[in-house]
Amino acid sequence: MSDNSFGRLFRVTTFGESHGPAIGCVIDGCPPGLEINANEIRSELRRRATGKSRHTSQRKEKDDVQLLSGVFEGRTTGTPIAMLIENTDARPRDYTDIATKFRPGHADYTYWKKYGIRDYRGGGRSSARETTMRVAAGAVARKFLKQKLGIEIQGWLAQLGPIRTDREYDAQMIDENPFFSPDASVVPALEKHMDMLRKSGDSCGARISAVARNVPAGLGEPVYGKLDADLAAAMMGINAAKGVEIGAGFDCVDQLGTEHRDEITAEGFLGNHAGGVLGGISSGQDVRVSVAFKPASSLRIPCRSIDVQGQPVEVITKGRHDPCVGIRATPIVEAMLALVLMDHVLRQRAQNGQEWNINE
Amino acid sequence: MSDNSFGRLFRVTTFGESHGPAIGCVIDGCPPGLEINANEIRSELRRRATGKSRHTSQRKEKDDVQLLSGVFEGRTTGTPIAMLIENTDARPRDYTDIATKFRPGHADYTYWKKYGIRDYRGGGRSSARETTMRVAAGAVARKFLKQKLGIEIQGWLAQLGPIRTDREYDAQMIDENPFFSPDASVVPALEKHMDMLRKSGDSCGARISAVARNVPAGLGEPVYGKLDADLAAAMMGINAAKGVEIGAGFDCVDQLGTEHRDEITAEGFLGNHAGGVLGGISSGQDVRVSVAFKPASSLRIPCRSIDVQGQPVEVITKGRHDPCVGIRATPIVEAMLALVLMDHVLRQRAQNGQEWNINE
């Protein structure tokens, strides 16, 4: 039961391998009448593109997305929206060396154990290339959420290796540096750290945070489709993710109840340790999520591994890789946040539709 | 779209309110031929029961589960297994005071915003009482996993408020103290801390960890049904959860790639920072998960809130509550871990069945 669809009612199915002919997605369930065009999607894709600075992979994909269906005269029709991107800068030959070896920390070993066969070229289906289509589909969701409900989504780099990057938060700044850091003052330190890693051939982890503002109260389907549970799945399902927090996250372990509970006044909540979710349902406060990304495992520094026969081998990863995969994860976290919210808007409308005015 | 079913192929649907006539569940998709009886389930339920020590809620439920269907002459038949527990120690009158007030940190406000109506008695559907049925369903999954695949699942209290409780790990110890602590030496400190909270009327958070051993490689359905993503949803969906980690979790942010990647030798992996999951698929290593639970919000210490008219009110929570909900979360975390693994065993078998010998 391969499972390549995300969402229940705003349902995104992705396909494609890193170095195959193309990647693509199908969005099923998009409300009709939404104005959308390929350029809007391309503009979101550029935010996660490789090759924009020396700090990310040098693969240069045009990501020239085509809209194949579901849009007529500039508006969605309610039928499936298919999007396709041809892979133009694939270099499958970079990978012949690892055709029979398993790269530690990669999905090579587990795909092979699961399916008994794997497309080893660039990680095949397990490559972060797949996340391109999450951003593409997320762009449609964001447009709807923004236009119909006024929801705004923003992600940022909260930490890179040992460097905490959001002590100062300046939203304007985020898209003006290659790290999605909201704190201009740490950018030189980040550049230095990344240059150091590139030289040593090593990599580092990162923490990405995101917020959704103007989310109406009432989103989330207890008790097994809670908003926070769906966010956790969405974030943990991004390549390299190892941890997810909502609101206070793991800090709540050390908190007292009197400290954590967000008191309410006629003017609103007095805090947001909850991260905008109570009992699995949005409270109308900002929805806040934080995700840990592990350091990339594709390193030039050799390591011990085995081959498909179980024999010991040494592995060195060539190809073009990100020393910190977390950096480009920012737009992906935003996209997944948008997809979860979009799905829950439709789910909420299904059960509580008539009585519930989404714009109030 | 209320969403009260968990799992795709081993599908558990729960129902029931905290102070309604009964709670129950239906398991759909259980393989036939599994020996199971009500006593085995009752024995699991006793581990999460309230009223066992002075440190948890004093509600005393017999949790006398009945098997209504799906089991014939002691074995599962492949048809839906229904289980029912009558609520015997419900005290709905404890809650009339909060019928029109919202308790901060609770689902009162969000259920009311979502549905426009709520069963206020003891939290109704949002009560942790619902998790009883997760443990009941989990007992069936655990039996199958143990018997057919040799999978062993163990959870423990890793931290309670400021007290780290798993510096020493002794599995034997876990069920021998009321905290599920694997470290006998901290139990006195835990008791003291809990007594202090009970006196002050405050509460504290906790971190629960769990491991599944002997999990075969190959479980997990990329790219949107990954094992770690499903675990994240399962754990974040437990009442009061605010964070989930797989393997190294948030510690990976500070790690270098050379440190995090688990090298492989002919004898096996040299580490398990991955927590047993690579690319969303189990690697055959121990699956490791950690969950943060917030401090309970039902406190005797008054706080500010509003009522259904939006008017300011003071709220004091009566009723019988846990000062640290995390303690009793241990068997729930184990149950959710079992349910996720069970579902993935069936999902893996669906697509890769014939070629894949689950016992190898």
Add this chain to the structure above:
Amino acid sequence: MSDNSFGRLFRVTTFGESHGPAIGCVIDGCPPGLEINANEIRSELRRRATGKSRHTSQRKEKDDVQLLSGVFEGRTTGTPIAMLIENTDARPRDYTDIATKFRPGHADYTYWKKYGIRDYRGGGRSSARETTMRVAAGAVARKFLKQKLGIEIQGWLAQLGPIRTDREYDAQMIDENPFFSPDASVVPALEKHMDMLRKSGDSCGARISAVARNVPAGLGEPVYGKLDADLAAAMMGINAAKGVEIGAGFDCVDQLGTEHRDEITAEGFLGNHAGGVLGGISSGQDVRVSVAFKPASSLRIPCRSIDVQGQPVEVITKGRHDPCVGIRATPIVEAMLALVLMDHVLRQRAQNGQEWNINE
């Protein structure tokens, strides 16, 4: 993957065996705020009850349904609605004779081949007893459809064996005879035919038709959740069903295009060969469906069969059975029609909610 849930958004899960302790269902996704009580459901159940006339099974079940959850102070809360009926007139001993034999025309053989185990008492899960819960869940759907959208559903016996029973159609008549015949003049012939079958120990087939009036245009989800496709599944999934027609059904094979197409004028459609569905979406006309039910296979007339060892045996069915299962199928067809429409109302609202006024 046992599959005991029906519907996507108004989702009904049933459980229970014919001669087990109880049968029940859980409705997940019901909109909140609907007034409903157990007596309304009991009144629907009486229409399909056995033992009402000499022409149906003499099993006497009180069908005393209990509402266990999801209803608070007389209104639905949006959480799962659980209903339970205890089996009181079970006689499992009637079935020991067939514990190791397969009754031709029954599910005995196929359940055994599928699961390797079966609850042979009264057909276990394959018994029409399960349809009680379809009627119970259908009662909730009908209430909503009637109250919120004005939809009216009516089924009737269109043919019984060789006797066409709807040449004259008088809706008033339908509930006034034990056959659900809309034509009073054929009732004596029906009685005579049924008496003959009871004497001979044989059985006969039936055709049940149903109509839903005031269905809004727009229900149905192309191209794999079409309204007619979902109706076909719903009807063919009823015990003993062998054929389903929408509108003209198989008569369309002989029609010309000029005859079949329903022309449209400013006043509306000039015909309804389509049965209210075009391109899988409701047109606003009456939705019309017809279902063929096979003659019951539980006969006192002996027949050839085999036992679990594959040895030839003679089978005679004792127990209390319907000589024409089609008769009591009328309220079941109505219930399934209601469940499909209810689900599609919610599905339509999910995608097209805001712009689409369900009452226009």
Add this chain to the structure above:
Amino acid sequence: MSDNSFGRLFRVTTFGESHGPAIGCVIDGCPPGLEINANEIRSELRRRATGKSRHTSQRKEKDDVQLLSGVFEGRTTGTPIAMLIENTDARPRDYTDIATKFRPGHADYTYWKKYGIRDYRGGGRSSARETTMRVAAGAVARKFLKQKLGIEIQGWLAQLGPIRTDREYDAQMIDENPFFSPDASVVPALEKHMDMLRKSGDSCGARISAVARNVPAGLGEPVYGKLDADLAAAMMGINAAKGVEIGAGFDCVDQLGTEHRDEITAEGFLGNHAGGVLGGISSGQDVRVSVAFKPASSLRIPCRSIDVQGQPVEVITKGRHDPCVGIRATPIVEAMLALVLMDHVLRQRAQNGQEWNINE
């Protein structure tokens, strides 16, 4: 909730409009290791292609399917298989005349009522062009079913208008005439009838039958995923279908129980009125299904209709259409039969995998 995916575990999602840039599909859940190439799929597509004889639409599509993912070195990898066909002989201008008019008997009116917008070019999403991808996906399923389980699927034209075409059944014959008739002797009559219709501008209905041989016992998931229920949905969901029968179908209404029940001997069943399905589960006998297709509504003969303002208009359909859509439905019925069986093979394997040897 647009619903463009078919199947639970072998899940096919289609996209694309009749006169848009391309149509395509994604198969998710295909077992790995199956040898498949684009030419095998093309060869199935040629069977349903238009423009092969004067009796079907003259649109000439090359249907040059591309495999975009999920196949590596000639074998499936277990990841999503994407297929794409560019529309090359689209003539959207043929349809400007009906941009604001509703063709009676078409989905024009209902799509507009549902979505408030429609791609009117050639029926857009509601066009039979979509079924191309059902045949493409079905080709993969058929390959697996044939190779791994020995299942053979064959469909044929059973009736065309008033002409019953399967009184003589010669499987060899079916692909040797443009009607999929198994009876060579009626072909001249069919040609004459079709020529007559083409001259008059009218159309006729058809009945298509199909059989699957060597289906193992045990497929089908009671009580809401029964094999016959899923077949009914699959067939009724094909464009223009109005009725579905399993086995004896509507003939069972007139049968006696002693006539209908298929007795069993040590050598097997003595009849197959059941059509290979008992209690919703395959019995090991041939699975038999029959489908009624209405006469096409796109006629040169004018008819009354309305436009989007509700004003009366006359409609004449230009474009290139099939006078009997049922003819080309034969490979589509086969494809849907293959998709249902394939899905159920995986579903059965999920729950009953280990104990159940699919080849026995």
